[in-house]
Amino acid sequence: MLVLEDVTVRFGARAAVDAVSLEVADHEIVCVLGPSGSGKSTLLRVVAGLQPVDAGRVLLDGADQAGVPVHRRGVGLMFQDHQLFPQRDVAGNVAFGLRVRGASRKEQAARVAELLDLVGLPGAGGRAVAALSGGEQQRVALARALAPGPRLLMLDEPLGQLDRGLRERLVVELRQLFGRLGTTVLAVTHDQGEAFALADRVVVMRDGRIAQSGTPLQVWRRPASEFVARFLGFDNVVAATVTGAVADTVWGKVPVSAGTAQGAARLLVRPAGVRLGDPADGLRCTVEGRTFRGHHVAVRLRPGSGPALEAACPLRDAPAEGAVVGVTFAADEVVVLG
């Protein structure tokens, strides 16, 4: 469906997008994730035709899009500040793309009703957009983007301005809706929770390049680099020397899975693999703090030497602040980073 071949966009001397190659298959939901300034929005603007490229090609269904203007690309856009037309009612907003394409009034009305049903706002066509809640406005913006039946829907921080609870609900609804409609989606977000909940595949960007691409599970289980690991919020990273199935670190010996590359490496221990026990066993640590995270407690540990560690503990087992514990590591939660 969408193919980017070695796309580069420069602003002055700096490449905002640096030789990026990416494919999005029909019906696939791809989320581009990365810190501020990593080039996500620029990438989206390139696909939309809002940003010329300095090198490389963009193909949609095999056709090179060089010189094809935005309105002829057949892509739907929903941007962060969703810019609804305040002077039009909900129906007027949703019908916008249909009107531009010259659909009859009857066609427009039928399609608007269908779309409002789809996004969970049945019968809202006559309402003023200013009178809608943030979540409702977001749904109207989505209905507007979907109305002309775009072959590719592009979302830029689609839920960026909503509060967390609403975002978590909407993201599940969006995924179900796209699945039902078979919509192909390229979305951009800096919120990893949103990306992981929405996407079939996540693409992590860093400084205009792709740092990792894979299913949410692959990226979560096996971050490709220290950058990706830290971006995902994993901070238990340490230098190591691997010999056989053991890594020597400043935290002591950490088991690694058989077949791990030997020699110097950076090691990630996911918090679930940091086991707390009797202070006599393993690495002696003091509990520095605890943060409740719903179904578990993130326990911050200070070892005698080396960086702090985080452990994920069930609520009832979490040790008190100031307690001294012995830490051991579970090999299946240890990742050798590239």
Ligand SMILES: Nc1ncnc2c1ncn2[C@@H]1O[C@H](COP(=O)(O)OP(=O)(O)OP(=O)(O)O)[C@@H](O)[C@H]1O
């Ligand atoms: N029109 C422009 N002129 C000059 N520099 C630009 C322009 N647009 C983007 N940039 C620069 O290109 C880089 C990538 O920007 P981009 O907006 O694509 O990043 P982003 O990952 O979407 O960031 P954010 O999450 O903050 O929106 C940044 O360094 C930005 O300052």
